[in-house]
Amino acid sequence: MWEVFKFECRYQLKSPLFIVLAVVFFLFAFMIIAAESVQLGGIGRNLNINAAWSIVYTQFFFSLIGMLAAIAIVSQAITRDYELKTAELLFATGIGARQFLLGRFFGAGLFGIGVGVAAILGTLAGSVMPWLDAEKVGPFTLAPFLYAFAVVTAPNLFFSAALFFSVAALFRSMIAAFTAAVGFLVLYIVVGNLVDPEDITVFAVLDPFGQTAFAEVSRYWTVYERNNELVPVTGNLLANRLLCVGLAMAMLGFTAWRFRFNLNPSPFRRRARKSAKVQLTPAMSPKPEVTRVFRTATYWRQLLSQMRMDIGGIVKSIPFYAVLGFAALNVWGGFLGASQAFGTPLLPITSALLQAIANSYVFFILLIIIYYAGELVHRERQTGVAEVVDGTPFPSVVMVASKIGTLWFIVTCLLLFAMAAAVLMQIIEGYTNFEFGLYFQSLFFVQGGFFYLLCVLAVFVQVLAGNKWLGMLAMLVIFIVFQTLFSIDFQHGLYNFGTPPAPHSDMNDYGHYWMPLAAFTAYWAFFCVLLTIAAHLFFTRGNVFGFAERADVARSRVTRSVAAISALATLAFVATGAWIFVNTNVVNEYRTTDDVEAQRAEYERTYKRYEMATLPEVLDVDSEVDLFPDERRLESRGRMRLVNESDEVISSLLVSTHPFIAVNALDLDGATLGEQDLDNGVHMFAFPEGLAPGSEAHLQWDLTWDHDGFANPNERAVLGPSSDRVVANGTFVNNTEIMPIIGYNGALELSDPNTRREQELPPVQRLPKLGDPFWLYRSQLGLARRTNFRTTFSTTPDQTAVAPGYLVGDVEERDGRRYFTYEMDEPIWPFFAFVSARYEVARDSHNGVAIEVYYDAKHPYNIEPMIRSTKKSLDYFNAAFSPYQYRQFRILEFPRYQTFAQSFPNTIPYSEGIGFVADLRDEDALDLVFYVTAHELAHQWWGHQVAGAQMQGMTVIVETLAQYSALMVMEEEYGPDKMRRFLRYELDRYLQQRGGEIIEELPLMLAENQQYIHYQKGSLVMYALKDVIGEDNVNLALRNFLGKWAYGTGPFPTTQDLVDEIRAVAAPQYQDFITDLWEKITVYDLRVGDVEVTPVEDEWEVRFIASATQYDVDGQGRESEVLLDTWVDFAVFPEEPEALEDYQLPEPLYFEKKRVATGDTEIVVRVKDKPRRVGVDPYNKLIDRNPEDNLKFVTVET
Amino acid sequence: MLEIANLNKTYDNGVQALKDVSLTIPKGMFGLLGPNGAGKSTLMRTLATLQTPDSGGVSLDGINVLDDVDQLRRALGYLPQEFGVYPRTSPLSFLEHVAVMKGVVNGGERKSLVEHLLVQTNLWEVRKKNMTTFSGGMKQRIGIAQALIGDPSLIIVDEPTAGLDPVERRRFHNLLADIGEEVVVILSTHIVEDVSDLCSRMAVMAGGSILDEGEPHELIAALEGKLWRLLVANGDVESLRTQIPVLTSKRVSGKTEVKVHADTAPEGFEAAAPTLEDVYFATLRAAGFSVDVD
């Protein structure tokens, strides 16, 4: 064995494969850490560059793609004798089969692991590069690297090596190993997607790569912990690592036991079917005469025959069917895994399934194309058929065409199969509106177009590489390069091979995405014609030695027709390219991420000094908005009445317009227009006489938002959603986009600390400090006054146009257009939405409030819960807080380019991507639609009736209180059980997302527009508060708060005012608890210790210990223990009667809220039914980083 | 008629596999005899357009092969020394495929041609079986069948009988003999009988050069009266070798028959009737190649 081992090592050292792989892994790992542009799914942007957690996590990624190394190096080690046909020689040498096998394995395995080590070294080298941002580099220690090797790289690669080596040895086939790998990967991803946070413990042990176990421990880690600590190798992680190594050894053992030296087909392969019935050889006939023809038709016939051979080789192999099977799994997994928030599933509409296919398929198809391209291009040489066919009189192009054609066939099969899987899913789900047209469009053009082009590239690369493995590697490198190009600001579609993304919306179909898609597809298709020609020129036929000879051959293949086609294709390529260039760079402006960031930085640098300038207030807005959806054009004209409400003279005024919108005219009476910076949309007005306190001025505008031609595909990524706002069906814009804004726009400031450092901006101040006297007088919108509002909004006759306010008079039809005039009868915040689409309308009313839902004809499903939620919410909020201020409430569906709902006065644009397509058929599931509707309606109070001062805690007043309001309506409608489940999801998201904090976590009261705080933690805090001081008290506090602040004109309320109201209604003993919830970052650790259950008479006595600890946490996540003294739930639960939903618990047998202190508490109770679980804070009302150990199963001794 | 003029080929590793090879091969069977590594396959692959020579020219009935590769390929039937088949494919579909590649596009004609060849090569019964499981000889017969597709006027067969059992070998010889008269057939082999049985002309090749060329009987005649034999005890061969230039030594019923090529009979030797094998050995020896087997 030692001999074989040594031989293998020598072989590997000499083989370019190991060296190439090691170099690639090294460089890739190096770049991930050392080049900021190369990112691994954006992990840890908030952490130190050399955070211990990131180093280890990165190695998980490399041990996963290290499967490639395992296959290429280790599986090859056992199959290469079959492939090179040297097996006979070898078997004759007299080494034992087992020794041979193990020698090979350990020799090659060492090098497989070596590739992983190269990645670790790459990370290490990258982490000490001098150009790294010193602020983001922690002190260097070797420990994470050693840890990564011992805990991640070595066991994982050992496992992959053993698995794929075994498969290859037993099946004597590389494709079997490759199939196993793809299958494994897909399964891994699918299962990974399906795992609920609740089941994480099970998968933590079973996930062979240990990533889940690692995640289980570290998922709620804070920045500090991620920077400095390593996950201890105990518990599940230890069990998992042992299992991983153990499983690997078991596989090796099995293989060693079954492996034999022989050349028979593997015993694991399909037995040859019984031979066809024997036919007698017919008598020898005279040799038939045949005619041979060589003309174009013959070449097509040859192509067909060659493709039949190529396709036959694939469809007759079992792995191909395995691949198809995985494909189906992938689609289903992708769809089922793509549930919406709070575990609500999606309706199986075609659009959703197509999305699932897009999300889960791309990677898979990529691998398949790369693999089969390698197999196909080298098939004739590898099998030796080349010797026979290369000398036959077919034109060389036939061979290349056949390879591409065969790949296309495979891709088509995969796509058809995905479609079949999707349709099957729809049938199973009882959905029968099959949109085959949409399926075909999407699969074979929008998504699939790229795959077909990719096939050509893959064949070209394989032909040029001349070696299967080299070719595959080259393809991977190409992908990495393209990925990297984008992130280093080379973002033009003209050199990024691929077709632009085109999101589908049921409302707007592919809309404005068609044009760029068609243009770029054509452009790259012409390029692929050139690639095909190049592949044809360089395709090896017979023996060719060296590059010079290849070049000679290529030159000799340049016939007149080749030259002509190349010239035509080049012409077409260049012409399409030029046309694209005109569209993206002349008609539109091509900008990279960096350009846009630089622009925003410049805006901040130049204009921040106006941030605190005295502003006039907007008191009247009157506008005409004309939308031309088919041309994607919107014209906005109007007047604003500005009044100087301050006691200072205003001498100059900064007016902003959206950078995308063209300014036809902008006029402020009494002022002269000075400097105009159109790049930043800034217009400086000066009042020569000054605008005296109490006097007014009128701002008139005439703006056009037009989309000419099409922009570069990076537009959406760099410019954000504004590029999808004015569309053919489902336009949704707001006043900040289509009207001038008064004053400096702080929202444009860059917030990411890294980006700011790059742009040499000072550290961000997300919001002014709580209590800052200046900002007390500016509301969340930057202004202090509400305004009157009136608009005439016109659109095409097939669409309905809606804006805040009430419709005045009838819809006017003239000049082939429809004019809607809306007017609000009381002042509103200057925050207006303009929405227009082809709508169905559902109408209802409730106690004088008209309820209208404007929806797309395709999405009638969830209108009922929206209306029901509206009614229930109106009832609750009216009773608990204050009366609803409008006579009408409207929900308007808009395209899924963005997925949120947003509350404007009496008007709520609601994305088709949430709610409208949620599947609410399962009664036990959480009702996402009900919740979102209630939340948005609550904003009519929290945001519109009362607006917070623009400072820390501002969004808490808006969002946290809306969360609380929605929670209370839901609790009333669905009962506390569902609420707890809802909160469990909130807890999970809070704990996870605080680990992704980029600056610092703040207590709820000081939150700086941090979503995980004002939504998730907000829900938890409000519920815990309500649980302790009572719903009536909380509502009383909110009522008082509203009473004091609603419709105010400044100063505006802060979270301090809110907390004061809460404190005022809470008994003295709860004041500390309120401090913990609102003013500190508090984390509890509650857990059940020993449990004892003894039957007493016909009852059970349950005795258990619960321990409780409390921590104060700082902004980086450092915890320090403090004394705990609070109210905690204790409960005993019975057997579960039926299958429960995630996080659902049965009615408790015993439940009690007790005030406890730090340390252990013993509970002794008698219950009537047999107990199954006991719990301390079982419903996770308190924030606990280990929510699972709050419950414990008991075993009853009988 | 195939004319080969001054072909040279040196591989990347420095081996000169063809050294100024010139041959004129008329219609009929032409045998190419030579030791391993002589350059036979290199020559044949060059003729079969599978690789290009460094210099020299080849023309078939006036077609310049190196310039008009396609013309030659249309005329060619080539059985490589080593080749493979598509896995999980039957002889029937493989031959159909090769037939299409050779321009037999008429489906009916192709079918009867392929069936005819399957019968001729005795593969009819296994025509639908997976070729991956075939024995070496069966595979070789598929190679033969495909080479015969399309009425080739130049047939190149590289060690065609390797791996064939005696029956199949005979069958193949007959097959070749049937067509061998009207077309150019080049056959490389190490088996001298193949040449003597079949070929009207032959050449001996070694070290990349053609050492001798002619009709087999002429070459044999040239050795007439210059070949001598003696039966000696096995142990005496070594000492004999030191005294006289032994051409061949061969065990014959417990003793060793030693042959010597010389103008006059050495002491104790008797005249021997030369065979083609002797010609082969003598030619190699004369060109300085070692032919010692002990």
Ligand SMILES: Nc1ncnc2c1ncn2[C@@H]1O[C@H](COP(=O)(O)OP(=O)(O)OP(=O)(O)O)[C@@H](O)[C@H]1O
């Ligand atoms: N692709 C190649 N690269 C380098 N050298 C080669 C190549 N093919 C053949 N050779 C060398 O060229 C010489 C002639 O080889 P060739 O295969 O033509 O001999 P042959 O007469 O057919 O031998 P055999 O009887 O064993 O088939 C040998 O020395 C061989 O090693």
Ligand SMILES: [Mg+2]
């Ligand atoms: Mg040879």
